[in-house]
Every structure is written in structure tokens, then in C-alpha cells.
Amino acid sequence: MLNEFANDVRELTGGPVNIEILPSGSVVGNREKALISVAWNWALERDYITLDNPTKVVKPNDEKPRDHYVTDKEYNIAYQLAEGTPYLRPAMELAYLCRMKRCEILAATKKHILKEGFDTQRVKGSKDAITFWSDRLVAAVNYKASEIESFYIIHNRYGQRIPESAFKSAWTRLKKKMKKAGIEPFNFHDLKAKGGTDFNGDVLDATGHLDPKMRKVYKRKLEVEATR
Template sequence: MGNDLNEARRKWAELESEPVGTNDKSFSIIARRYLREVLPTLRPHTQRDYTQYCALLEAVFGDVAIDSIRPFDIAEYLRIRGEKSKVRANREKALFSTIFNHARSWGYTDITNPCTGIKGHKEKARDRYVSDDEYAAVWAFAHPTVQDAMDMALCTGQRPADVLKIVVTDIADGLLSVAQNKTGKKLRIAIEGDLAVTIARIMSKQRNAKNLALLQDPSGQRLTYFALRSRFDKARELAGVNFQFRDLRAKAATDIEDLAHAQSLLGHKSRSTTEIYTRERRGDLVKPLKRISKDIVR
């Protein structure tokens, strides 16, 4: 099947797929078509998540005709699945809706999407702030590749996927060029201070010159998301700290006192987005009462 898990899953789905009959409108048939035709066009991280979500959806709706699935069925799925994970239930519902819309465009059905009007579970915005001591504790236990990734994420304020995809050719003329996967936003980050030290440390290590990836495993291969996640989780457990790698983006923004600077570094379109992003993690900065009235003291 190959060394890439997502590619192996797609190949397996292709081998297992059956000829699609013109009258076969089961969710399973349509979902497998989605996995074959649409999933490969998405980002690797999204492919991994959607493959998992689709397996869960198939377990429930697999043999059901797509145009016989009712809004009530979606609401029940949300309710039951939400007993274990409200966030995952919402994501799976969103994927179902996407697959259903493709079914409409492919001619399997012309009825209204049953997800329409069905509200998902309320989600609480993540507000975890990583202290310097927590960061240092995990860093101390981390594999060298994770240390490099952590420092790059903190210095640049970029998402894990954007950090992992950096190549050495993105570094030129004292600048690091980044194109964010999620938004397509392009940034040029000045290589100075801690970022300059971090990049110099990474480049000084033994490397596979034929591989342009900045973050490499000792084998000379690009550091993968799965390797990063596994090693980071191990270091986090040893350190007794529970923050997530993605929280480093929020820490970078929050630790910058200049809000405009933080907005530019994160690539936010709106200043208010950055304000909410940072304020929810450390709270509003307010001043105390300057002096107590002498009458009150008496």
C-alpha cells in the first residue's frame, strides 16, 4: 500500500469499491465516491480526520438510501454521538452535510440537505494560555525534532501544519516566507532574534541535503505530523503538562504586547479577532484603584 497512511487508505477504498449501480443511492456508495474523488484534493491533516469521520458515519448510515435520511436522523446522531464528544459530533455532521451536497451535484438526489436547520452542539472557544514554565518543562523532555518545531511555532506564531511544511528555500534575504494552509495568507517574517537562533541551530545539524524540508527526522526525512504529535504527547506526559501544540500559536500572539504586531504575525484579517484570541487566554489587563479614600479607611 505504501508508507503513507492516507494514501494506503485511499488505495484500500479503491480496491474495495464495487461498481456503482444507477439505482444504488446508499450513503456508503456515495461516501466511498467522495473518498476516491474529493478527499485526495484536501490537505493531509484534513484527509486523516475525514477518513475517521466517514467510517463512523458509514457505521450508522451505510446501507441507508441518501434521500431517505431525515433531519430527525441527523439530530439523533448529534445527540447520541455528543454524549461522548460534542465537538467530534459537530465535525461529523459537517462532513455528512458536505457529502450530501456532493450527492446532490452528482445526481443521486435532489431533496433538501437534512442537516439544514439542525443546530450542532455549542462549542466553547479554547482559552488555554501556556506559561513560560510549562513551555520549558515540555521542551526539556522533548525529542530534538519537537524542540525545533516548538521553537519555530512559538517564534513565528504559525499553525503546526504551516511550521512542518517550511522548506529551506522559504528562507532568503533575511526573511522567512510562509503561505498559510488554512487561509492562503502569505507572510514574510524577519529572521532575527530567537527565530534567527532557532533556524541557525536547525541548519547546523546533520541534514539530508536532497530533502528541502527545514524540520527533518534524524533519518533525513521530513518531520511528519504523526511523529510530531506522538513525540510531543510523550514529552507532555513526562512533564506533567496538558497544553496542546496548537496552543503555542496563541501563546505567541498573547506574549506580544503590540496588538497590531500580533495581528500581522498570525495573519488575522480583523483586529477584533486578534483581540479575542489573546484576551480570552490571559484576561483583560486592568489597573487597580489608585488610592483608598481616607474616610473609608477611618
């Protein structure tokens, strides 16, 4: 279906369209629907087509929120395994301690460092928050890949921002190491959920989400200690 759609878009625009075919499943089906919707609206805005977006009448598949809770043991093992890609370690700490997403972490700069703590500056309309300083957070934001000063908190040895694609590839390699080490490989976003679950307070305040429904997504364990 997506290949046929891509061919139609190529004919309309005269340009290349790259489509990644993912494994089948209810979640993937929802992602494909979203992709087609965005592309269709793009074509509508530019008068390539006149028909209304057909995805409006397609009911999304039910999705079960991910419920894996990353234990302290799993976190510590993964942290040690990340030694080969040094920038993964401070990124893990920011995801957990500040309940931040990957894109927020990669975009974080020295401007986020305030006297009272670290400014998360969340995306997608979520509430920003300041995480007060702890020894772990100080160590994470002071990460240096080399002697070259960088504007970005997470950076490579040349002081440059880490591209999303490079980070995803590095995390995929780390997940393979987790499996070999005998722990369940977890997604990077699971660390934000762990931080929200471990937070000593309302999980919505911890993660910056405004929708109460997100409490089920980020509260993955009933009794936990406060975030370190």
C-alpha cells in the same frame, strides 16, 4: 449516527469508509456535523444522492474558546522533555516565534528563508507575514536531523518531511510526559496562541487572522512581554 452514515456511503460508493468515533460533547458534535456536511456535498457533486444537505438546518453547538495560556515555565519544561524527538523543538519555536500552525510548519521549506526574516506563508486566507530574525529563530530554521540536507525545515533523519500523523503521535507522547512532570499538558496550537499573546502589538497582526473575533481566541493574557 456516524457508523450508520458510513454504511450508507459504503453502499453508494462501493469503497471503504473509515470513521473515527470521538468522545461525546458539544465540540465533537460540531465536528461530526462538519464531517457529514463535507461527505454529503461530495456525494451530491457526484450524483450519488439528490437530497439537499440536511446539516444546513442544524444549529451548531456553542463552543467556548480555549483559554489556556502556556507560561514560560511550562514551555521550557516541555521543550526539555522533547529531547527524545528532536524535530519537536524547532517546531515549537516556529509555532511560538512566528505564530504558525502545525500544517504550515510541516510544509515550510528553505524557500521560506528570506534575507530579512522567515516567511510564514499562512493557510486558510490568513495574511502572510515575515518574522524578523532573532537568535532563536535562526537556530530553529537551521535545524538538522542528520548530515543529509533537506528541503524541509522540519524533517526526519532521512531529510523527509514529517507526516502529520507522526507529528500528532509525537506530541501526544510529549503531553503524557508533561503530565508526569507536573505541568498541565497543552496542545501544540496553544503555542501559536502564546506567541500571539506575547506579541508586542495587535494579536491579529501577529497571527495573520482577518476576523476580529479571533482576538478572543489568541489573546489569552492581558499583560505580557513582547515575543522574544
